[in-house]
Amino acid sequence: MSLQKRPTGGEQPSILGALKFRVPFVHYKLEIPDMLQGAILCVVPLSITALMTSVLGIPFEIAVAFVLLNNFLYLVHSHFGDPAVAGWITAGIPLYIAFLSGYPEGDARILALIALQLAVAVIFLGLGIFKGADALVRKMPTSLKSGILIGAGISAVMGEFAADGRxxxxxxxxxxxxxxxxxxxxxxxxxxLRARYGFFRFVAQYGIAVPFLIAYIFGIIIGEVTPPQIEWGFTTIPFTEIVRDYSVFGLGLPPLEYFIDAIPLALAAYIIAFGDILVMDSLFKNADGVRKDEKLIFSPRRNSIIVGIRNFLHGIFAPFISLSGPGWTGGQVLVINRYMNNPRSVMDSYWGGATSIYWGMTIAIILVPVVTLFKPGLNIGMALTLLIQGYLCGYLAIEMLSRQTNLERGVAIIVGSVLATKGAAWGLGIGLVLWFVLEKNWFAKVYKATHDEAPDEDSGH
Known part of the structure; x- marks a missing residue:
C-alpha cells in the first residue's frame, strides 16, 4: 500500500464519498510523536476509573475495559471525516455525579446513567441529522458563544483549584x-527556541507529554506521588460480564421516570459540550490560515451525529460516567499546535496526528504494564488537561469579543460567570434573556421602514 498524496491546498484523500473514510498508510501515515504523546497521556482517560469505581461500584479492571471501548469509539471521528480529537463532556462531571448520587447504589445508578446517556444521544443525533448543530454555530449570538467559552474556562480552572481540587x-x-x-x-x-534549536524542536513536538513525565518523576522523588507497582499482561474486555451486569440487555431499559429526570441534565450537558464545538470551530479556522497546503473542513453536523452514535452505543452496552463529547480540548490543541508549527515535510497531514494520538493511547491502555506504570499519576494528567482547556477557552472567548461592542462583552461576562457558578442551564437561560432585552433591537425594522418612507427634504417634495 502506498500513501495517496493530496493536491496542495486540497483535502486529504478518502474513500466512500461523503463518509470520507480514511485508511491508515493509504490516506494518512502514522505520526510517531503523536503516538508516543497519546501513549503517555493514557493517564487522562484512565483517570475516570476512580469515579467509575467509587460512584458506580464498577471494579477497576472492568472500568479499564470501559475506557478501552471508549477509546476505540474516539477513532470513529478521525476515520470518517471529522477532524475532532474527540473526548468527554468533562465540565459536567460534577453534575453527573450529583445526579447519580440521588439514586441507590447498585443497578439503580447504572440505569440512571443509561437513561442520561441515551437522552444525550437523542439530542446530539437530532441536532446533527436535522442540521441544528450547524445553525447553532452560525446563528448563536457572539455574546452567548463567548460567554459559554468563558464559563467553561472558569469552571475548568476553578474545579482544579477548589478546596477539594486535584x-x-x-x-x-x-x-x-x-x-x-x-x-x-x-x-x-x-x-x-523551536526555530533555533533542533533538540528543543524535537522535545516541543510532544506537547504536554514531556512536562507530564518530568512532573511525574519529580513527584515520585519528592514523595507526593506513590511509586508505581508494575503488573504484566494485556487488558481484556469481558463482554459477557459487561452485557450481563451493565447493559440494557442484562438490566433492561430504565423506567420512564429515569428518562424524565435525566432530560434537564442532558440539555445542560449539550450546552456544556457546545462550548467544545465552538473551540474546535475556532481552532480549525486558525489552522487553515496557517497551513495553506491542506484544507480542513469541520462540520458541527457530522461531529454531532458521530457523538450521538457514541453516546447511544455506550448507553446500550457500556454506560460511561463522563459521557461522550465533541472534543478533548487538551488533546486537540496538542495535535493542532504541532500541525501548525511544522511544514508538510515534517507532518504531512493533520489527519495523521489526529488519528495517531488515539492509536498510541489505545495501544497503551491494552498494555497492563503501561496502565500500572502511570496509575499513580492519573491526577496529574487530568489536571494538566483541564488547565489547558481553561486557558484555551479564555483566549478564544476574548478573541471573539475583540470586534464586538461593550454591550456584547458585558453580556458575555455575565453569561460566563453564571454558567461557572450556577451551571449551564442557568448560564444559557440568563444569556438568552439578556440578549432579548439588551441586544435585540425589536424596533429596527419599524425604524428602517419609517425612515425609508419619510420624504426627502432635499428632493423638493
Whole structure:
C-alpha cells in the first residue's frame, strides 16, 4: 500500500464519498510523536476509573475495559471525516455525579446513567441529522458563544483549584507540570527556541507529554506521588460480564421516570459540550490560515451525529460516567499546535496526528504494564488537561469579543460567570434573556421602514 498524496491546498484523500473514510498508510501515515504523546497521556482517560469505581461500584479492571471501548469509539471521528480529537463532556462531571448520587447504589445508578446517556444521544443525533448543530454555530449570538467559552474556562480552572481540587492532592507536582506544559505550548519564548534549536524542536513536538513525565518523576522523588507497582499482561474486555451486569440487555431499559429526570441534565450537558464545538470551530479556522497546503473542513453536523452514535452505543452496552463529547480540548490543541508549527515535510497531514494520538493511547491502555506504570499519576494528567482547556477557552472567548461592542462583552461576562457558578442551564437561560432585552433591537425594522418612507427634504417634495 502506498500513501495517496493530496493536491496542495486540497483535502486529504478518502474513500466512500461523503463518509470520507480514511485508511491508515493509504490516506494518512502514522505520526510517531503523536503516538508516543497519546501513549503517555493514557493517564487522562484512565483517570475516570476512580469515579467509575467509587460512584458506580464498577471494579477497576472492568472500568479499564470501559475506557478501552471508549477509546476505540474516539477513532470513529478521525476515520470518517471529522477532524475532532474527540473526548468527554468533562465540565459536567460534577453534575453527573450529583445526579447519580440521588439514586441507590447498585443497578439503580447504572440505569440512571443509561437513561442520561441515551437522552444525550437523542439530542446530539437530532441536532446533527436535522442540521441544528450547524445553525447553532452560525446563528448563536457572539455574546452567548463567548460567554459559554468563558464559563467553561472558569469552571475548568476553578474545579482544579477548589478546596477539594486535584491541585491540592499533589500541589508541587501538578503546578510544576502545569508551568512546563504552558511554557511548551504557549510561551513567547518557546517559538524562537523551536526555530533555533533542533533538540528543543524535537522535545516541543510532544506537547504536554514531556512536562507530564518530568512532573511525574519529580513527584515520585519528592514523595507526593506513590511509586508505581508494575503488573504484566494485556487488558481484556469481558463482554459477557459487561452485557450481563451493565447493559440494557442484562438490566433492561430504565423506567420512564429515569428518562424524565435525566432530560434537564442532558440539555445542560449539550450546552456544556457546545462550548467544545465552538473551540474546535475556532481552532480549525486558525489552522487553515496557517497551513495553506491542506484544507480542513469541520462540520458541527457530522461531529454531532458521530457523538450521538457514541453516546447511544455506550448507553446500550457500556454506560460511561463522563459521557461522550465533541472534543478533548487538551488533546486537540496538542495535535493542532504541532500541525501548525511544522511544514508538510515534517507532518504531512493533520489527519495523521489526529488519528495517531488515539492509536498510541489505545495501544497503551491494552498494555497492563503501561496502565500500572502511570496509575499513580492519573491526577496529574487530568489536571494538566483541564488547565489547558481553561486557558484555551479564555483566549478564544476574548478573541471573539475583540470586534464586538461593550454591550456584547458585558453580556458575555455575565453569561460566563453564571454558567461557572450556577451551571449551564442557568448560564444559557440568563444569556438568552439578556440578549432579548439588551441586544435585540425589536424596533429596527419599524425604524428602517419609517425612515425609508419619510420624504426627502432635499428632493423638493
Amino acid at each position: 491541585v491540592w492532592t499533589m500541589p508541587v507536582t501538578i503546578l510544576t507540570g502545569a508551568i512546563l506544559g504552558f511554557f511548551m505550548l504557549f510561551s513567547e519564548t518557546a517559538g524562537p
